[in-house]
Amino acid sequence: MTCAAKVATDSALDEEDYREECELPEEEHTESHAGTSGSGGYKFDTAADKEDIKTQRQAVWVLLKGVGSTLLRDGVNLTKISLPVRVFEPRSFLQRITDNWAYLDLLEIAADTVDPADRLKYLVAFVIGGLRRATSTLKPFNPIIGETAQSVYASGVTVAAEQISHHPPISSWDVRDQHNKFRFYGNGNWVASARGNSIKGQQSGRQACWFASDGATVSWELPPLHLRGIMWGERVLKYSGEIHFTDDLNDLSCVVHIDPQASTSFISSLWRSKKSAKQQDQIRGSLVQGERVLDTVTGCWLTHVEWERGVAGGKVNRLWDVQTSPVRTPQAIPSPLQSDSRFRQDLQFLEKGDQDASQEWKSKLEEVQRHDRRLRKEGLKH
Known part of the structure; x- marks a missing residue:
């Protein structure tokens, strides 16, 4: 079974299968210095961090079902794909x-x-x-x-x-x-x-x-x-x-x-x-x-x-x-421009804890942005 097929059909895919099917190597580690461990870096290890990470991983597994081996093997530019609000x-x-x-x-x-x-x-x-x-x-x-x-x-x-x-x-x-x-x-x-x-x-x-x-x-x-x-x-x-x-x-x-x-x-x-x-x-x-x-x-x-x-x-x-x-x-500031980030409906709903409404508005805004981009491209042709 290919990596893409495996991800698409098995929602309970574990990390061992994930690495094996997608031919991913183990993480590399190097000698530690100055109080760090493994290969160093900032560790997200608080209780709040772990809860956020758990939620993220659940959302990413759903995403992987749609993109399959493209994301896993070849990599993907994250600025060009729509991620879930979770x-x-x-x-x-x-x-x-x-x-x-x-x-x-x-x-x-x-x-x-x-x-x-x-x-x-x-x-x-x-x-x-x-x-x-x-x-x-x-x-x-x-x-x-x-x-x-x-x-x-x-x-x-x-x-x-x-x-x-x-x-x-x-x-x-x-x-x-x-x-x-x-x-x-x-x-x-x-x-x-x-x-x-x-x-x-x-x-x-x-x-x-x-x-x-x-x-x-x-x-x-x-x-x-x-x-x-x-x-x-x-x-x-x-x-x-x-x-x-x-x-x-x-x-x-x-x-x-x-x-x-x-x-x-x-x-x-x-x-x-x-x-x-x-x-x-x-x-x-x-x-x-x-x-x-x-x-x-x-x-x-x-x-x-x-x-x-x-x-x-x-x-x-x-x-x-x-x-x-x-x-x-x-x-x-008290009276910002109407273009200010705080007026985005997807941000407002997510701040209230309504992920469904946030996701709906995020999709709407992305479609508006794609439409505007097409108009700008057409304008450059004339």
Whole structure:
């Protein structure tokens, strides 16, 4: 029996059959470091997480009956298929994107920092800390083209976001300090593909922050992620790769490596594979001005960011700590545009717990969006 047929006819398919029929390998594991286990990453292991995961997996099995081996063997672009509302949270991606900016205090401190090198150190901590906050078992709704979201932080920093493209899905945002000390802006093209028991994705797109103190702009892009345990086993989110920060005006740059290669002796390297020599979840990088190394950053994207020489003349080294750094959440403004995410009927019904009505409205909105896309294509022909 083929994989597609097996999934389509057996609702009680277990994970062993799933792997065997679809020729999926076991998950790979590497040596642990710094309090992590297996291949590291953020573990979704709370009671609430496990309940959400259970509900998601039930919904995914139903989905698999329709797509069969295409999803399992070859993978599928998740931005191009309609998922059931059971796997969603009652927020749009435009609303959820602010989770990445939970340590906004660091961005505000950066704007008040005179030394451009110290400013960049705070910005690095702001971005790395954001990776830790962008963890959720549930998926946000894909924004509809033209959809907006407006909110404000207690400090007065405002957020304006808009969905500017349907396929590829691109979100744009503008975050401003009320005193015009900084402007944080950018766009995110969320790309995600599922294959077997995992999802690989990335919020690609340039992000930048302009600072009024000297007119400098620092830019960067987020690293790729790997979410394991979609269908069975432990659910784990892992980041890896590099983040490049650039301040051209002040000739500053910093490359932060996530899961860097460990420094090993010749003898120990004989006993370690290249993969297992990685320092799971650790970060390491150098702040450089021209050819000169100014400082070195270390830590872990799950727990902390520390600079060897620190800021303010070495008085502070650890700029972000998951245990002590305050988390900031913006609130929706009282009178938003009618295109605001909060007016979407599918989100409203899901928030009330009515999944049937939410699913019905989600299907209606998707059909409207497909119709509008056809009209735009026809318009381009004339």
